């Protein structure tokens with residue numbers, strides 16, 4: 001799939017927008033004004049790409065997935081080396097030949113997807129992905145929400 005030379009930076013931006021859109025729509029990340037951010041991202045992504053993404057998402061698939069170990073992390077099919085090298089160049093958007101999802105390399109795009117979010121609409125009870133629960137919870141926010149031990153009760157008089 002060749003898109004008219006939109007350049008490396010715009011390609012990265014496009015992929016980042018798609019990934020972010022997907023993360024927002026799947027509620028993998030939370031932002032204050034999600035509806036507006038989603039609408040904004042959709043405006044920036046070419047309709048043709050968005051259309052394909054939406055068709056995948058409508059079928060309960062992720063529209064864009066990272067490449068892991070030279071394989072599509074959506075369907076686990078090994079990718080041709082040509083596809084990988086195209087992804088490294090980041091000049092053109094690449095689809096997985098077998099499942100049709102958009103592909104990206106995390107190191108190129110600079111986004112690491114949370115591996116702790118499995119696809120919801122895939123009823124595959126046998127194939128359980130390895131859980132790599134390396135998710136750090138924001139302990140600092142929880143700590144700051146603790147009520148202080150000081151209570152100005154002594155100051156109260158009737």
Ligand SMILES: [Zn+2]
Pocket residue numbers: 072073074075076077096097098099100101
């Ligand atoms: Zn695939």
